[in-house]
Amino acid sequence: MLIKICGATRVADIDLLAEAGADLIGLWSGVPDGHAQLDDDAFDRLARATRKRGRTPVLVTLSRDVRGLLARVAGSGVSWVQLHGYQTPATVRALKARGLTVVKVLHIRDGQCLERPLINAYQRAGADLFLLDSMAGGRIGSTAHRLDPEVAASVVEAVDRPVLLAGGLTARNAGQFRAVTRAHRFAGIDVDSGARDERGRFDADAVRAIRREWTVGVPAA
Numbered sequence: 531m532l533i534k535i536c537g538a539t540r541v542a543d544i545d546l547l548a549e550a551g552a553d554l555i556g557l558w559s560g561v562p563d564g565h566a567q568l569d570d571d572a573f574d575r576l577a578r579a580t581r582k583r584g585r586t587p588v589l590v591t592l593s594r595d596v597r598g599l600l601a602r603v604a605g606s607g608v609s610w611v612q613l614h615g616y617q618t619p620a621t622v623r624a625l626k627a628r629g630l631t632v633v634k635v636l637h638i639r640d641g642q643c644l645e646r647p648l649i650n651a652y653q654r655a656g657a658d659l660f661l662l663d664s665m666a667g668g669r670i671g672s673t674a675h676r677l678d679p680e681v682a683a684s685v686v687e688a689v690d691r692p693v694l695l696a697g698g699l700t701a702r703n704a705g706q707f708r709a710v711t712r713a714h715r716f717a718g719i720d721v722d723s724g725a726r727d728e729r730g731r732f733d734a735d736a737v738r739a740i741r742r743e744w745t746v747g748v749p750a751a
């Protein structure tokens with residue numbers, strides 16, 4: 531299974547996350563006012579540092595501007611894109627046409643998956659993976675709001691692509707999601723808040739504990 535940690539802003543973050551066991555590292559571009567938004571130079575530098583450490587950088591974005599996204603991936607050599615906003619299936623198709631690996635986020639609010647009617651269209655457009663994330667307090671990411679395990683299990687059953695879970699995940703709540711982690715489509719987890727200390731800095735012990743607890747009983751890929 532994959533461990534994705536989201537929101538690196540410094541090369542020191544990349545060093546820490548790579549050493550602690552992250553497989554994928556989320557770098558933000560096109561997230562206005564986001565706490566981990568990067569300018570283009572910083573994005574390229576952190577993408578290079580991530581690859582140099584043998585990890586996969588992921589462009590995490592709210593943007594619907596396909597030309598802008600293609601320019602960003604061309605400039606940085608990043609090949610994974612996480613569409614975290616309300617991008618359409620057409621956006622997924624346009625990115626897939628350029629050979630990118632596309633992760634489409636499905637938002638869960640009040641127990642409902644907002645994009646459920648679009649799941650088949652995203653699949654036909656070529657989405658490689660889905661990422662389930664919780665919405666809370668008007669925010670659509672890094673909410674630290676725990677996804678409901680039963681709702682997560684029902685969405686995982688409804689899709690035909692591998693799924694990453696997100697939304698308030700920590701080492702401590704791994705046990706609540708065993709029904710999901712045993713599912714054939716479960717591909718891994720994505721964490722921001724739960725990988726940080728009280729000052730908001732990434733915490734290597736927290737990342738190691740997340741890896742240890744979430745891989746219990748999950749066959750190695």
Ligand SMILES: O=C(O)c1ccccc1NCC(=O)[C@H](O)[C@H](O)COP(=O)(O)O
Nearest residue numbers: 536614671672673674697698721722723
């Ligand atoms: O954090 C945001 O506000 C955000 C905004 C736009 C795109 C992505 C965003 N968050 C990134 C993530 O993918 C987080 O890792 C995910 O939401 C899980 O966060 P957390 O619940 O804090 O573990």
